[in-house]
Amino acid sequence: MSMNSSNVAVFNPETSVAPLGLIAMNGAGELGDKINSYLVEWAKQSGLDKDGFLIESQCPRFASGDGKGLIKSTVRGKDLFIIVDVNNYSCKYKMFGQENFMSPDDHYQDLKRIIQAASGKAHRINVIMPILYGGRQHRRNYRESLDCAWALQELQSMGVSNIVTFDAHDPRVHNAIPLMGFDNVMPTYQVLKTMYRNIKDLHITKDNFMIVSPDEGALNRNMYYASVLGVELGMFYKRRDYSRIENGRNPIVAHEYLGRDVEGMDIFVADDIISSGQSVLDIAYQLKEKKANKIYAYATYGLFTDGLEKFDQAYKDGYINGILGTNLTYRTPELLKREWFMEVDVSKYIAYFISAINHDISISSVIDPHEKIKQLLEKYNQ
Missing domain, CATH: 3.40.50.2020 (Rossmann fold)
Known part of the structure; x- marks a missing residue:
């Protein structure tokens, strides 16, 4: 991947880690669509005839409330990026005939179901989790759980290679997974x-x-x-x-x-x-x-x-x-x-990150926030 004169990330299939695949979990569809549109635009600018990178998935529920993850097309050999919004409280599911709102726990369980559904066939699994699951419980006082640290270790054990989050409540939670890719992004x-x-x-x-x-x-x-x-x-x-x-x-x-x-x-x-x-x-x-x-x-x-x-x-x-x-x-x-x-x-910024990770290059070579902020200030201060 390289930069062109209009400062747009360009896909290069010869330097990408693997073909790109994008899954937007329930509640992250709007953000996933925006990210996908940028990726498609950049792919077409580089000569790739690509209609989209989104892969359809579902997490249906049985009447008892039990759930399962379902990916509707192949992910074999793909560099898979899964986008999840664990705080989307507008999502619902039925259990014993009653409608329930999804909690962060439900979103996190569905994320694990989709990772399981990939069945180890993806080349690599990356998770875009803007607000970290359990992230507000970032330290232990008295006899308390450490949900975020445990969840990160659980995702690592399931084969996730990289996690991208935004403005973590306490970025030191990365200490729970020191050998795993973890980017805490500030927009x-x-x-x-x-x-x-x-x-x-x-x-x-x-x-x-x-x-x-x-x-x-x-x-x-x-x-x-x-x-x-x-x-x-x-x-x-x-x-x-x-x-x-x-x-x-x-x-x-x-x-x-x-x-x-x-x-x-x-x-x-x-x-x-x-x-x-x-x-x-x-x-x-x-x-x-x-x-x-x-x-x-x-x-x-x-x-x-x-x-x-x-x-x-x-x-x-x-x-x-x-x-x-x-x-x-x-x-x-x-x-x-x-x-x-x-x-x-922030959708374009996430698209930059996905593209950079997919090509295994430093994000600083794609977008330098310091330089862009400097240019922004110069433009408006004039």
């Missing part, structure tokens, strides 16, 4: 491009723009934004009550701000997940009390588990000016209609 360029395209009068300079980390755990990703943009960084410290557990975690007592004065500054807050969203709203309220100007938040995975109404109110009251989220997990139709929501499309 920084795609986020900045979406901001510039959607936010009018956006001026990212040291005098009027700041990055604020929502907590100490998100400091590294926010430090990166501050570094590439050349602006200052502040952070919030989450004070928790470690004497009790609510909804699986120690409740937050207060957010304490550390950093320079935010008065009159536009603020950008980046995190991996917006779950209920209460934390990001508390931070927005505090920043507004400190006389911050516009406040934008970004989460790779916008789950909004407690609904959208409180965000509607915060936007109406001027506490939040916009929220960015990727298409790496399920978004409700209601969320996509919200005026304050900006979607970050």
Whole structure:
């Protein structure tokens, strides 16, 4: 594979590891279709007459709820990429006549069923799992399970060669599989491009723009934004009550701000997940009390588990000016209609990764985010 003048990855069947095959699991069809369209486009540009790389699969259920994996065409000799969204709660299955919503556990079990259905015939199996199964339980306190670490080891034992994830809650989970391919991707360029395209009068300079980390755990990703943009960084410290557990975690007592004065500054807050969203709203309220100007938040995975109404109110009251989220997990139709929501499309970036892995070359030779961010800033700062 090489780069042409339009910066597009080009397929070369002579240098690819094996013929490419793509399986989009239940709930990942929209993302799989977008990725497939880029791969088909690049294949045709290189002279390959290819209608698509998607391979149809199913995980039907018996009336008792038992399931099985089914791949509807051959995968023999293929470099197989399986895309799964373990957090897509819109998928359903029937059990004893009742409709059930699929949990992350169900999605993960179906992934293993499809790997089994490949029956060892694929040349190589790679998993694209944007949000890691069990990834929020990243360390052990007291007597607790370590689901993500165990799942990664299980996938390795099943013959998976590479896992590509996005913005892992704690990338150190890779320590569970040190000899296995594991890429933790940060879609920084795609986020900045979406901001510039959607936010009018956006001026990212040291005098009027700041990055604020929502907590100490998100400091590294926010430090990166501050570094590439050349602006200052502040952070919030989450004070928790470690004497009790609510909804699986120690409740937050207060957010304490550390950093320079935010008065009159536009603020950008980046995190991996917006779950209920209460934390990001508390931070927005505090920043507004400190006389911050516009406040934008970004989460790779916008789950909004407690609904959208409180965000509607915060936007109406001027506490939040916009929220960015990727298409790496399920978004409700209601969320996509919200005026304050900006979607970050990461499908092309995943297609680059798939193409690079399929040709066994370094992703840095395909797409350099540092250089692209530099070009983006130069373009818009003019």
